[in-house]
């Protein structure tokens with residue numbers, strides 16, 4: 477019997493996994509150019525250049541950079557008119573920023589359960605949550621896997637609602653050939669440190685609607701109009717401008733974007749094929765309408781009955797000891813966080829989100845940038861634990 481690493485045995489893997497973020501001389505050169513231009517703020521042309529490249533890559537008519545993915549969500553909600561007294565439909569299995577953005581506008585998040593095999597909002601449960609106050613639906617393409625935009629857009633049209641896509645994880649993901657962030661009225665992305673495209677912090681907004689693009693520009697720029705004078709302010713706004721430094725980094729990051737997207741998908745498909753064969757670890761459903769999946773996270777669902785009753789936490793500890801960094805993700809659905817308890821939110825029954833918090837295992841996106849042959853280390857670690865299951869300390 478092989479000794480498990482958690483009991484002092486030799487780990488399957490000791491070699492480090494790819495670091496994140498990744499950079500080279502291209503970032504260095506671009507940042508130096510911004511430094512020497514003396515124009516460090518949001519009006520440096522590199523910011524427009526980045527907007528153009530990201531917007532074109534995502535087939536969007538308009539692309540506007542912003543300070544981060546929380547404020548960009550809030551801006552999107554504000555420009556479609558969401559505010560005090562309104563309700564916005566959100567999933568409960570996501571990062572808190574999704575629902576915080578709703579609250580920051582003065583509106584109330586309404587939590588609707590997720591699908592068991594995608595962890596995205598369950599469109600079949602949205603209708604029962606609508607009220608006369610509902611103004612918008614905010615699906616999250618969780619982990620980069622697109623939510624069912626066919627069903628969500630149909631519902632929104634039927635009930636005259638706005639759709640703001642929280643695409644914070646979904647850079648490059650597509651649904652029926654269309655990039656996420658362009659199917660709803662506005663799409664919002666995060667460029668924060670862990671994200672698949674990053675400048676440490678940052679956000680970005682996509683829209684195909686001219687009027688919304690103009691409102692977003694104005695909101696990002698203190699309520700100015702593009703033609704107006706500097707101290708002329710037509711509407712309420714803020715300062716959400718991305719800096720030249722960030723755009724410089726992002727332009728260099730974009731040069732690796734497609735190669736990294738392809739690599740993550742190749743490795744994820746390999747891992748999914750392995751999981752299909754393993755009792756007790758279920759892959760997520762990769763809908764046939766999804767051609768590209770960014771895999772901000774690689775997720776799998778753990779069922780202790782396939783591992784002789786071993787608790788997920790012990791399995792994860794054993795896997796980590798074998799050299800496979802992974803985690804159990806969110807401990808609870810968002811509505812259990814104090815700022816999102818009732819009456820700050822309205823909560824529909826969410827048994828699937830509750831279960832997701834108990835069953836999932838997350839692996840971060842940067843591990844999927846390893847050489848495809850290295851995915852076998854993950855496979856070997858799972859197999860080793862399975863073969864020595866009685867020896868895992870409980």
Ligand SMILES: Cc1ncc(COP(=O)(O)O)c(C=O)c1O
Nearest residue numbers: 544545546571573644666667668
């Ligand atoms: C789903 C989701 N939405 C929104 C955000 C907010 O983005 P940021 O951290 O850039 O404010 C994040 C991440 O951090 C996120 O994971």
